[in-house]
Amino acid sequence: MAAPTGNGSVIPILGFLTCVTFIYLSFGDLWFGLKTEGELAFVKRNGTQFVVDGKALYVNGWNSYWFMDHAVNDHSRHRVGAMLEAGAKMGLTVCRTWAFNDGGYNALQISPGRFDERVFKALDHVIAEAKTHGVRLLLSLVNNLQAYGGKTQYVNWAWQEGVGLSSSNDSFFFDPSIRRYFKNYLTVLLTRKNSLTGIEYRNDPTIFAWELINEPRCMSDVSGDTLQDWINEMTAFIKSIDNKHLLTVGLEGFYGPNSPKKLTVNPERWASELGSDFVRNSDSPNIDFASVHIYPDHWFHDQGFEEKLKFVVKWMLSHIEDGDKELKKPVLFTEFGLSNLNKDYDPSQRDRFYRTIFDVIYKSAKRKRSGAGTLVWQFLIEGMEGFNDDFGIVPWEQDSIQRLMIEQSCRLSRITGRHLLDKKSIEMCSHRP
Numbered sequence: 001m002a003a004p005t006g007n008g009s010v011i012p013i014l015g016f017l018t019c020v021t022f023i024y025l026s027f028g029d030l031w032f033g034l035k036t037e038g039e040l041a042f043v044k045r046n047g048t049q050f051v052v053d054g055k056a057l058y059v060n061g062w063n064s065y066w067f068m069d070h071a072v073n074d075h076s077r078h079r080v081g082a083m084l085e086a087g088a089k090m091g092l093t094v095c096r097t098w099a100f101n102d103g104g105y106n107a108l109q110i111s112p113g114r115f116d117e118r119v120f121k122a123l124d125h126v127i128a129e130a131k132t133h134g135v136r137l138l139l140s141l142v143n144n145l146q147a148y149g150g151k152t153q154y155v156n157w158a159w160q161e162g163v164g165l166s167s168s169n170d171s172f173f174f175d176p177s178i179r180r181y182f183k184n185y186l187t188v189l190l191t192r193k194n195s196l197t198g199i200e201y202r203n204d205p206t207i208f209a210w211e212l213i214n215e216p217r218c219m220s221d222v223s224g225d226t227l228q229d230w231i232n233e234m235t236a237f238i239k240s241i242d243n244k245h246l247l248t249v250g251l252e253g254f255y256g257p258n259s260p261k262k263l264t265v266n267p268e269r270w271a272s273e274l275g276s277d278f279v280r281n282s283d284s285p286n287i288d289f290a291s292v293h294i295y296p297d298h299w300f301h302d303q304g305f306e307e308k309l310k311f312v313v314k315w316m317l318s319h320i321e322d323g324d325k326e327l328k329k330p331v332l333f334t335e336f337g338l339s340n341l342n343k344d345y346d347p348s349q350r351d352r353f354y355r356t357i358f359d360v361i362y363k364s365a366k367r368k369r370s371g372a373g374t375l376v377w378q379f380l381i382e383g384m385e386g387f388n389d390d391f392g393i394v395p396w397e398q399d400s401i402q403r404l405m406i407e408q409s410c411r412l413s414r415i416t417g418r419h420l421l422d423k424k425s426i427e428m429c430s431h432r433p
Contacts, residue, residue: 040131042205042244045288048323048330048370050246058365058412059332059373060358060405061094061138062087064380066387068098071122072106079381080126084133086396087379091409091429092135094208096334096375099123099139099189102149103156109149112157112181115188121195127206128196136208138334138375140250141189142182144215154178170220170275173230183237190241202242209246210238211291211334216250218275224256227275228284235286246288248332253278253292253319265318267299267311278319279326289329289372292319294336294357305342305349309356316360316371323370330372333357337377337391351400358408365415373412376405 041053050057064083070076087095101108101119108119130137143150151172158164163177172178190202201207212234218227235247255261256277266272282290294315296308303311316333323331338353339345357374364371380392395402410429 040134040136040205043136043208043246045246045330048328048372049368050289050330050372055418056365056368056416057093057418058361058416059094059375060408060412061092061096061135061373062376062405063096063335063378065096065098065140065378066380066384067095067126068101068108068119068123069106071125072119077122077125079384081129081133082381083379084129084135088133088135090395090402090405091413092405093409094136094138094373094375095130096138096140096211097126098143098148098214100142100148100185102142102153104149104153107149109185112154112161113184113188120192124192124194124196127194127201127204131197131204131206136206138208138211138248140211140214141186142213144213144217154181157181168220170218170226173218173226179230179233182234186234186238187241190238202244205244207245209248209288210242211248211250212238213250215252215293216276216281219273221275222257222273224258224275224277224280228277228280231281231284231287235284239286247286248289248291248334249281249284249287250334251276251278251281251291251293253290253294253315256280261318265315267296271299279322282322282327282329287329290319290323290327290331291334292316292331294333295339297339297342305344309352312353312356313360316357320360320364320369320371323372327370329370331370332372333361333374335377336374339390341390347398348400351404354401354404358404358411362408362411362415365412 043057044051050059067080070079084095103110106119107116108123110116127137146152151169154172155164155167155169155175155178158171158175158177158181159167161177165171165175192201193199194201194204197204212231216227218224221227231249238247254271254274254276255266257272259272259277259279262272278290278292281287294312296303296311300308300311319331323329336357338350354376361371361374376393377391378389378393380388380394382394382397393401395405406429413429
């Protein structure tokens with residue numbers, strides 16, 4: 001064969017480059033996402049800041065508690081990926097969701113020590129989807145409330161087996177049999193090998209952190225000793241199995257009976273009589289960061305909107321101060337919302353409410369203080385009315401909320417020097433001051 005002459009050797013090279021360019025332009029987002037997926041690292045703590053790969057991380061995220069439940073069935077599984085994709089396009093980095101469902105419909109744990117593999121595979125799917133979209137998960141491990149089983153289900157199991165010490169829901173915290181049930185659940189969950197990724201949960205950096213319990217209260221012991229003992233025991237147990245992930249309690253943020261802030265910061269007197277205490281519980285040695293919720297319209301019944309906004313700022317600054325001075329740990333506001341059932345509710349109030357909260361976090365981040373971020377309660381997909389409450393939002397149906405979320409993502413990414421990976425988010429941030 002004669003050797004090619006002139007431009008003969010250039011033509012196939014140009015053709016190859018054209019092909020590569022076409023592939024990149026067509027599938028660049030997908031390629032970029034896969035590259036990012038491979039580089040996902042564990043979130044760590046450095047003093048009052050979250051860090052990833054040596055850079056600070058400030059969280060702008062959301063709650064979609066329903067992920068595992070919807071991933072069980074073929075007809076609803078797509079909603080998980082759709083919500084994660086939408087979150088990623090807003091530059092959101094963390095989603096909080098339930099990693100529990102005890103007893104009842106689509107139960108993960110059918111009875112103590114018995115698990116439904118079909119539901120476990122649904123949780124595998126949630127984690128794998130989050131990894132694909134570059135979103136980390138804050139996984140909650142049990143509910144103080146009755147939804148999806150919670151404390152009540154564990155107490156009922158012990159009662160049915162004839163080993164329960166008390167029919168009180170609070171026996172969840174002190175009954176030896178129930179503690180054993182819960183530790184068994186923790187062991188199975190933390191060592192679970194994901195059927196889709198092949199990674200054990202305890203080794204997967206897609207998981208941002210574990211949350212011990214959603215909104216713990218132990219009203220049978222107002223001193224707080226019972227809850228504190230349980231927190232200390234269970235967090236030490238979790239860390240003995242998984243020392244790679246961060247761990248938080250899941251508190252609402254109320255100050256206990258011995259706190260100097262119980263009268264000056266708590267919404268009302270009842271808040272100091274729940275058996276929990278923000279500083280004491282968060283100071284537990286195996287707790288890596290503090291968690292706080294913000295629901296002034298559920299906590300007050302006689303305040304107008306402007307008064308609630310003032311309370312929000314005071315509430316947040318108080319907890320950030322605790323993170324800086326008392327705990328020396330990050331403070332993450334893991335739920336916040338404004339009810340649309342308020343007598344004076346107007347949709348524009350939500351915008352102001354969100355902006356007020358985002359501004360407090362932005363200012364804290366600029367000053368390198370302990371305010372580590374926020375998670376909105378809650379985001380849903382169209383057609384999920386049965387899972388909605390008076391706080392739920394389909395973000396792309398409310399343009400002002402979507403813009404606020406993107407703006408906060410952009411502001412926080414500029415502080416840390418982290419670049420948002422989704423092309424649409426990058427374009428949106430480039431148009432902002």
